[in-house]
Each structure stands twice: as C-alpha cells, then as structure tokens.
Amino acid sequence: MINSSPFTHKSINLSSYMGVVVIALLPALFTYIWFFGLGIAVHMLIGITTALVTETIMLKLRHRPAASFITDNSAIITAVLLVFCIPSFAPWWITFIGVAFAMVFGKHLYGGLGYNPFNPAMIGYAMLLISFPAQMTAWSAPAELLGNTPNFISTLQIIFSGSILDTHLFDAITMATPLDMLKTQLGLEQDMKTILAQPVFGIMAGKGWEWVNIAILAGGLWLMYKRIINWHIPVAVLGSLFVMASIFYLIDPQAYISPVVHLFGGAAMLGAFFIATDPVTASTTIKGRLWFGAGVGVLTFTIRTWGGYPDGIAFAVLLMNMATPLIDYYTQPRVFGHDGDKS
Amino acid sequence: MLKTIQQLWQFRGGLHLEEHKDESTLLPISSIPLPKKLVLPLQQHLGQTAEAIVSKGDKVLKGQKIAEASGYVSVPLHAPTSGTVIDIDNYPIAHPSSMKSMCIVIESDGRDQWIEKHPVSNYESMTPEQLREHIFEAGIVGMGGAGFPSFIKLNPGEEKKVKTLILNGAECEPYITCDDMLMREQADNIITGARIMLRALQAEHCLIGIENNKPEAIAAIQKAASAFSDIEVVSVPTLYPTGGEKQLIKVLTGLEVPNQSFPSDIGIVCHNVATANAIYRAFILGEPSISRVLTVAGNNIETARNLEVLIGTPFSDVINVCGGLINKNASLVMGGPMMGFQIHSEQAPVIKTCNCILARDDNTSHEHHMPCIRCGQCAEVCPVNLLPQQLYWYAHARDFDKIQDYKLFDCIECGCCDYVCPSDIPLVQYYRFAKTEIWVQEQEKQKSDIARQRHEFRNSRLERDKRERAERHKKKLASSDKSDDKDKKQKVIQDALDRVKAKRDAQQANQNNDQ
Numbered sequence: 127m128i129n130s131s132p133f134t135h136k137s138i139n140l141s142s143y144m145g146v147v148v149i150a151l152l153p154a155l156f157t158y159i160w161f162f163g164l165g166i167a168v169h170m171l172i173g174i175t176t177a178l179v180t181e182t183i184m185l186k187l188r189h190r191p192a193a194s195f196i197t198d199n200s201a202i203i204t205a206v207l208l209v210f211c212i213p214s215f216a217p218w219w220i221t222f223i224g225v226a227f228a229m230v231f232g233k234h235l236y237g238g239l240g241y242n243p244f245n246p247a248m249i250g251y252a253m254l255l256i257s258f259p260a261q262m263t264a265w266s267a268p269a270e271l272l273g274n275t276p277n278f279i280s281t282l283q284i285i286f287s288g289s290i291l292d293t294h295l296f297d298a299i300t301m302a303t304p305l306d307m308l309k310t311q312l313g314l315e316q317d318m319k320t321i322l323a324q325p326v327f328g329i330m331a332g333k334g335w336e337w338v339n340i341a342i343l344a345g346g347l348w349l350m351y352k353r354i355i356n357w358h359i360p361v362a363v364l365g366s367l368f369v370m371a372s373i374f375y376l377i378d379p380q381a382y383i384s385p386v387v388h389l390f391g392g393a394a395m396l397g398a399f400f401i402a403t404d405p406v407t408a409s410t411t412i413k414g415r416l417w418f419g420a421g422v423g424v425l426t427f428t429i430r431t432w433g434g435y436p437d438g439i440a441f442a443v444l445l446m447n448m449a450t451p452l453i454d455y456y457t458q459p460r461v462f463g464h465d466g467d468k469s
Numbered sequence: 470m471l472k473t474i475q476q477l478w479q480f481r482g483g484l485h486l487e488e489h490k491d492e493s494t495l496l497p498i499s500s501i502p503l504p505k506k507l508v509l510p511l512q513q514h515l516g517q518t519a520e521a522i523v524s525k526g527d528k529v530l531k532g533q534k535i536a537e538a539s540g541y542v543s544v545p546l547h548a549p550t551s552g553t554v555i556d557i558d559n560y561p562i563a564h565p566s567s568m569k570s571m572c573i574v575i576e577s578d579g580r581d582q583w584i585e586k587h588p589v590s591n592y593e594s595m596t597p598e599q600l601r602e603h604i605f606e607a608g609i610v611g612m613g614g615a616g617f618p619s620f621i622k623l624n625p626g627e628e629k630k631v632k633t634l635i636l637n638g639a640e641c642e643p644y645i646t647c648d649d650m651l652m653r654e655q656a657d658n659i660i661t662g663a664r665i666m667l668r669a670l671q672a673e674h675c676l677i678g679i680e681n682n683k684p685e686a687i688a689a690i691q692k693a694a695s696a697f698s699d700i701e702v703v704s705v706p707t708l709y710p711t712g713g714e715k716q717l718i719k720v721l722t723g724l725e726v727p728n729q730s731f732p733s734d735i736g737i738v739c740h741n742v743a744t745a746n747a748i749y750r751a752f753i754l755g756e757p758s759i760s761r762v763l764t765v766a767g768n769n770i771e772t773a774r775n776l777e778v779l780i781g782t783p784f785s786d787v788i789n790v791c792g793g794l795i796n797k798n799a800s801l802v803m804g805g806p807m808m809g810f811q812i813h814s815e816q817a818p819v820i821k822t823c824n825c826i827l828a829r830d831d832n833t834s835h836e837h838h839m840p841c842i843r844c845g846q847c848a849e850v851c852p853v854n855l856l857p858q859q860l861y862w863y864a865h866a867r868d869f870d871k872i873q874d875y876k877l878f879d880c881i882e883c884g885c886c887d888y889v890c891p892s893d894i895p896l897v898q899y900y901r902f903a904k905t906e907i908w909v910q911e912q913e914k915q916k917s918d919i920a921r922q923r924h925e926f927r928n929s930r931l932e933r934d935k936r937e938r939a940e941r942h943k944k945k946l947a948s949s950d951k952s953d954d955k956d957k958k959q960k961v962i963q964d965a966l967d968r969v970k971a972k973r974d975a976q977q978a979n980q981n982n983d984q
Contacts (some may be wrong), residue, residue, distance in 0.1 A: 129800070129811050130565065130811070130895070130897065130898050130901065131802075131807060131808050131809055131810060131831075131882075131884055131897060132806060132808070132812060132887050133800075133807075133809070133811075133827075134486070134643070134806040134807065134888065135887070135893065136888050136889050138844070138889075138891050139891055139892075139893065139894055140891050141709075141838075142891075143891045165902055191837065192777055194837060194839065195839075198839060198840075204957070238840065239839070239840050239842065240839075240841050240842050240892075241840065296699070304706075336704065349916040356845070359823055366753065405842050405843045405845060406843055408843075409850070410843045410845045410848065410858055411845075411856065412602045426516075442796055454856075458856060458875070459856070460718075460854060461728070461853060461854050461855060461879050462480065462715065462725060462728075462852070462854050462879065463715065463725050463727050463728040463730075463853075464480070464727075464728050464876070464879070465727075
C-alpha cells in the first residue's frame, strides 16, 4: 500500500493512553491499603503477573506480535480492575484463576484487544463470584475497627497458605461490606436506623469504603480532565443510580437504601469511571453512551434492591455490554448536511 | 469594507494543529530563474483532459494556447514561456500513484517572449457570459487544490440565484502560506478578482474568510476592500479544517450544504483567493493561467519560502532555489501534511493546483498499527460528524453496504480521525480503499447489468425467433394440409364427375345402341 495522508500524527499511543488509566487508580489503591491493609497490594502483584504471563502465552498461541501488545498496558488494567473487586485476604488462587479466566475467555478467545464484547475484568469477576461465593464475600474489615491491620508477613501467610496461626483471626479481620450488611439486615426486616448504627458504617457510607470511593472519584475526574474518558458514561451511570435510589428512598426511607450509600458504599464509582467507560465494550456514540450509562445505573439499582447480590455493577455492565451494538446502531449522530437522525 | 463583527458559527470537531507557518513567511514572494525545460500535463484540472494543438518542433510564445479544452468540464492550457515543443509524451507527474501522464514539453528559448496580450479593464460593461468566456479562455481552475474549472463554478445556471460569493482565505493546513503571502502582497488584485466574480455570478455580496492566525493578510485585504460596501472581510477562528468549502460556508453563514448538493443550491459559491488573483491577471493584465504562488516548506528544506513559479517547472528546480533538500531521501509531499500526497519523482512538474511542496521527515509509521479500541476520539474530531471507528470496522470487514449506511461518501478525507487515533490506524487509507472498491464494484455491476441485459435480450430474441419459426412452420403445415384437402375434394369431385361422365357416356352408348 502506498503511504497516504495525513503525514502527521498526534504523539499519543495506546500504552500511554492505558497507562494514564492505571495512574488514575493509584490514589484509590493507596487509600485502600491505608484502610484495609496490604492484602490488595499482594493481590495486585499476583494479578498483574498472571495477566502478563497469560497475555504472552495467548499472543504466542495466536501468532501475534507479543512485544507490541504486552506493552499496551491493557492487560494490566484488566488485572488492576479485577483485583479491586476481590477481597484482600482471599487466597492467591482466586486472583490467579479470575485474571487468567478474564484474559483467556474474556479477551483472547474473542480475538484479543478491541474485539471482546464483554468487559474482561467483569467476566473474571462474575465467574469468581458465582464459583467461589464464600471467598468472594469475605471482605476485610477496615483498620479502624480492627485497631490494627495484619502485618505484611501475616498477610502473605493468609493469602498463600490459608493457615492462620490464630484460628479466630480470619473471622475477626473479615466482615460484610456496607451494602451486603444492608441487604442482609433489611432482609431480616431490621429497622434502618439500627442497621446504620452498626460499626461498619462511617460518615456517609461504610468506614473506609467511603474514602476509597472518594479516591476513585478523584481519579475518575482526573481521567476526564486528561480527556481519556468523556463525562457521558460516568454521569449517566451515577445520575441514573442516584435518581432511582432517591425516588425509592423518598417513598420509604426505612425500606430502601439512601442514594448516598448507593454512590459511596459499593462499587458505583469504580463502575462508573473505570469499568463502564471501557471503550472497547461500551457504546461509542455520544447519545449511545448516555443510554449505556443510564442502563448500567438502573440495572445496578435493580439488582441491588430486588436481585440476589448486594452489589450489581458487574452484572449491570455485562448486560449493557450485550446491548452495545444495538445502542450504537440506533444512536448514530446526524451527519453534516443530512437531515434528522438515523433512528 | 470592514463591517461590524458578524456572527460566526461552528462546525463540530476539528483540530488545533501545530501551524509551522512562520518559517515560510519570513521572505517575500519571489520568482525563480527561468527553467530550461517545462513539462505541462494536459490534465491539470478536474474533468476531461485537454487536447494538444501544437506538435513536436513547433515554436511557441509565452501565453500561447497549446492545448484546447475537450468537453464541458475542461480548460485550455497555455505555454508558460517562449520556446520549442520538444516532446509530447507520457511523463511522470505529481500523482498519488506515481503514474505517468500525457504532457507537452517545452524547451525554453530564454527570451520569455509574450504573445500579444489582450487585457480587459472594462469588465464592468461585460455580460456574465462574456466574463465566464474570458475566464475559460485563460485556463483558470480552482487554485486551492481541487482544480475544478472556475468558469463552471461561476455559472450556477438559470434557475439558481447566487446571493453570496465566498472567498476562501482560510488556509487551514499546517505549513502552507501561499494564500497568506498573496493576500499580504497582492490584496488589491484579489479584490479586483472578487469584483469580477461578483459580476459573473450576479451575486449580492462577497465574504472573505481568513483564519485569525494571519493578521497581516486580514489587515491588507481589509484595506483593499474598504472601498466596497459589498465585500466583507471576516476573521475566522483557526481550526483545521475551516478551509474545507462546506466547513467555511458553515462558519460564515451557519448554513450546511445538504448532502449530494452544491453550495450554489443554497445560493453560495466559494472560490479560493489565489483563483481571484488569477482572474485579476486574466482581465487586467491579459495573462492566462501560467504561473502560481506556492509554498516550499518542511524541516528538510534549507530555506522555507513562497515562490512564484511557472506551471510546468520541475519540483527539483523549485527545491534547488530553496537551497535543496537537507536529507536527500526526504519524502516529498504535494499539498499539506494533512491532505497532500506523496510524490515519488523530483522531476514531476508544478501544476495549477500545486499550493505547496513539503519536504519533511515522515513521522507516521502505520506499518504495525494496534487494534481499534473504540475510544471514539476520531468521532470527536470528525468535522462531518461521522463515526470513523464504525467506518473502519466495516472497511476492515469489507462490508461495503454497511459502510455506506454509515455515510462513507460524506467523508472529506481531512485526516483528523487519523491524526488523533491512539492505535495509529491509517483510517483515511481504509476509507479511500473502501471508496475505490465500491466504485469498482459499481462499475462492474453496471457492466454486468449491461451484459445481463444483453444476455436476456439475446435469449428473448432467440426465443422469439424460435417461436416465430415454429409458428411459420405450423402455418405452413396448416396451409399445406388445406391444399391437400382441396386436392382430395377436387379429386372426389373429379372422380364423381368422371363417374357421371362415364355413366352418361354409357347411357349415350346404350341409347345409340337402342336407336
């Protein structure tokens, strides 16, 4: 093929593009370590290593140029996002299986980067949650409730051997997440005021969790500022979740979780800024992004309120991923010089 | 005349590019030494190729017509200098596919002797038809790059009333400054050209759109236009591709040219400022279109500058005037970095549409591009509001029906999507490929349609012949049956008659015997 115009190019490439996303998650990671200990850091290392090794093997098997694809940083993003969804004292093989499954079944079997219809990290998460519910719901308690987080050595022991010197320690360091607590207790017809008086709840949502969510929000806003993501999907996700939650909370504040807890108590921030915005699997038109985000928000609220899981971001995103081609088709913009919309 | 700041509109998307315009505006426009040899392609414009009216060995004078227009969308060609026609043959020209094309080659005699000129200064008393005829005879085509014969664009037709003439001085591509320098130095001539065009179009007023990164040009044109109340100079924001015809119309008037329509359908005609200057020269100086101002720029050029160059001058002559190439293997581009095309022969000649020769390091390597991650940055910058990522998807999949649903043919190939793509995908190349494939398919479809029609016609003809033959045969059979019947009947009658006769004879014989 002959070399044709344009002969000039913006100096941004995929690796720096993806690298910015990873950097945007660092504040959240440090906040998480501050409140919940070093477990997540260990899992991050396991996850990133697994992702890079799996990616290399798959690229070799698929006869693709491994070097240029491994350095695109996309495998690291998948690992980092999935690890954020895994309890920090879960055994090492949870992360290993989850990330490997995400890379192989969520990404490469569909054709690799750019061709996967579903968010790979969420594919991995959904598989783990369904297959290993016990390990996936044993969340670590925030440090302020423990008084002290397990040190690095005991963290490693917990993650790698599962053998804990103090047999009561594991029960002591794990507890339900705020949303989980609310769902279970509301199911037991507990009074909302009593539930919120439990030690796990903090200023607005859960102790620790609210700060992690604020850090994620900050990272997300920085991504917008860097023009890596647009405002449409995050605003639509959080907006629709907030509106739905507010309506039901106003109807019956005793039976429905408050919109603030919805936004800061679970994975809403991570989902809105980092998961639903995955360009490969989200809608690509402006209007489509708003519909896509709104769908994620509404489905998340629906699953949290009437479904079987305390948080619903992952399933909401996966369901909306399925609708993406349809949304894109019906939300084509008006082309210059043409009348009306395509829809 | 400088009017109150009129309202401006915006088109979607666009890019703020590094301009690189200062380098080539330091020196005034200057001419270059007379080339020894000029190569003049017969096809310098959109439309049908001109036909040579000189032959090898003919002596020609500067400004003498050497090729005649053939067909409506075509213009004549003139000798840029005096000399001898030494060849008429295929030569390499500036073309994206490095093809050769029919050219008239003139060896200069060094005297640069003009044919008798016929300047016209009383254009105010000429009819629009006469004005267009003069512009046609001068061989003027759009000098902004497209090269459409100007006299046609000045002839909107009986039923279309043109209200606004727009002069395009946006010059939005990086590096190119030839229109800028022309406006700075020859503003009065451009305004005269605009007046002639206004008259030819019978238009009410003229808007001159210039990007605000050219304050000197804006000031010069404003000064020159100050005497005329119907000419308005508008400073427009610098944003690539404001110089696109439809984009500039949108910015200046807020109107969108409907798809598959011409600007004249909404009462607007757009011409380049360099075309206005060529028209001025054709009337006031009586000189046909034989030279143009072009920019030589890029980091592989010793001295970037603007030059007035005769049409047909080899690129190498122009580059040498600028100190030659720093890196001998630099890639040469005709036009700007966003929409120009690569040239493979330094011997290719300057043509009427050549606004820039760019010699720079090519920093694009599309060899190993990454997959599309649908980030949508391309859609954000697309000035036509397309979805480049979807177009790429369908071009890649060779789904040429679907790609047309996504309005491939509205793409103006400005290169914005390509420029921002983080995966380095050569998007425009994919779109050109898809367009070409669709054209080829359509041509083949037309051909096969014709073949099918012929085949069906032949079949029906054979069928008809067969039927007719069968009918004729049947008729024949039928008629022959009838004649047999007749014979039979006749025979029967004859037999009967014979019998009667025999009986009568016998009776008569008996009677005779009885008597």
